[in-house]
Amino acid sequence: MKTKTVVLSLALAFMSASLLADDDCNDPMTNWQPQENLRQKLEAEGWTVYRIKVDDGCYEVKGEAPGGFRAEASFSPASLMLMELEREDDDEDNDDDRYRNNSEKREGTPGSNPSAVPRNGIVSGRPSVTVE
Amino acid sequence: MKQILSAVGLVIALASALAMPAFAQAREVTFTIEMKNYGGDGAYLALYLADGEGQYQGTLWVAGEKSKYYSHLSGWARGSGLNAVEYDGLTGASLASGRTLKINLDLDDALIDSGYEIRIDTAVEDMRDHSDDIAVPLTSESAGQPQAGRGYIQSFQYDL
Numbered sequence: 001m002k003t004k005t006v007v008l009s010l011a012l013a014f015m016s017a018s019l020l021a022d023d024d025c026n027d028p029m030t031n032w033q034p035q036e037n038l039r040q041k042l043e044a045e046g047w048t049v050y051r052i053k054v055d056d057g058c059y060e061v062k063g064e065a066p067g068g069f070r071a072e073a074s075f076s077p078a079s080l081m082l083m084e085l086e087r088e089d090d091d092e093d094n095d096d097d098r099y100r101n102n103s104e105k106r107e108g109t110p111g112s113n114p115s116a117v118p119r120n121g122i123v124s125g126r127p128s129v130t131v132e
Numbered sequence: 133m134k135q136i137l138s139a140v141g142l143v144i145a146l147a148s149a150l151a152m153p154a155f156a157q158a159r160e161v162t163f164t165i166e167m168k169n170y171g172g173d174g175a176y177l178a179l180y181l182a183d184g185e186g187q188y189q190g191t192l193w194v195a196g197e198k199s200k201y202y203s204h205l206s207g208w209a210r211g212s213g214l215n216a217v218e219y220d221g222l223t224g225a226s227l228a229s230g231r232t233l234k235i236n237l238d239l240d241d242a243l244i245d246s247g248y249e250i251r252i253d254t255a256v257e258d259m260r261d262h263s264d265d266i267a268v269p270l271t272s273e274s275a276g277q278p279q280a281g282r283g284y285i286q287s288f289q290y291d292l
Contacts, residue, residue, distance in 0.1 A: 067215030082210050085203045118221040122181060122190030124158055127237035129193070129224050 025058035027078035035059060038080050058083055158238040161290055163192070165252070166232045168286045172256040174226030175284050176201050178208035179235070181270070184247040188212060191219045192250070193235050196226040204255035207263040229284075244292065245271050254284045 035052045038059055042049050046066030053060050058074040065071040070088035075081065117126060167175060176196030181189040188211020194202070203209050212218040227233050252266040262283025268274055270290075278287045 065213060065215075067213050067217070069214075069216075071214075084206075085209055085214055087199055087214060120190050120218050120220075120222070122239070122243075123192060123222060124238045124240075126221050127193060127235050129236075130234045131225070131227065132232045132234070 024056040025074070025076050025083060027057065027076055029077075031078040033077060033080060038075055038077075041080055062088075157241045159241045159244060159292060161237060161239050161292055163235040163237075163250075163288070163290045164232065165227070165235075165288050166286045167227055167230055168281075168284055169230045170256065170259070170284045171229055172259045174228050175254050175256045176205060176226050177252055177254045177265070177285075178202075178205040179250065179252050180208050180211065181243065182211070182249045182251050182267075184249065186249070186251070186267075189248065191222050192237065192239075194219050194223045195233060197223055201255065201257075204261045205253035205263075206261060207251065208253045243270060250290065252281070252285065252288065254281075256284060 038052060038061070039049050042061065042063070047061075048064040050062045050064075054077070055074070057077070059077050059080075061071075061073045061075065063071065063073075065073075065085070065087075071085055072088055073085045074083040076083055118124070163179060165177070165179075174196070177194070178191065179193040180191050183189055186207075188208065191208070191212055194205075194208075196202075199214070202214055248270040250266065250268050250270050251264055253261070253263045254265040255261040260283070262281075265281045265283035265285045266279060266288045268279050268288070268290075272292060275290055275292045278289045280287055
């Protein structure tokens, strides 16, 4: 009886952990596509794939994204849909701050050069922005 | 001397002729985003243009300057591939709870009433991400009409 309770508690604990983890992929394994399919899809999109592994039920890819930056990305193993994309150069400022003097604490990598002129062909000139 | 003046005049006339169509096609658009009092840290948001099927076409503005958080703006991140060329010169500070952001920019006139949409993704640290907090058609008819957001945005409108 006692064993049954412990097993049940453990089962519930694992279930709630997986429910709380938003970034996990929950595709049933029977629906998973081979990693090779993902590699071919990404290479066709312009990626250079360094490696693919399974993490939290997702396919986790390390490589160079079409934009020319190193990236780590998660994909749904069934649909091969992009779940998360992270630039690798941003990892440098992840948690390194804990090794730094507080006065040297970094603010992180800026998204772009704020004084740059837009280059995407949609917006001409730098927008003017106000916050109230 | 006369010849030089004529040549200068011709150059100026040609330059004006080339420049005028570019100005004539641009339309000044003001986007106003009012945030809810959601009570968290500053919100990251991506304002972008999509076609009628929701496919990303271009970035209009990104509030929030740390690129490591950009992946939380998932619809925009997928479309732009987080390629810096897409958002260079179009980023600024994140937007605090309850504040209002106004963005004035010049858009190609041909984009208006042509089946495009304005979309906004929002994200706040330790809170839920909202892809398509706003999705409204870019039309003369919708201009000036406030739209309620589905996430952290209280209301959004654009004026042509």
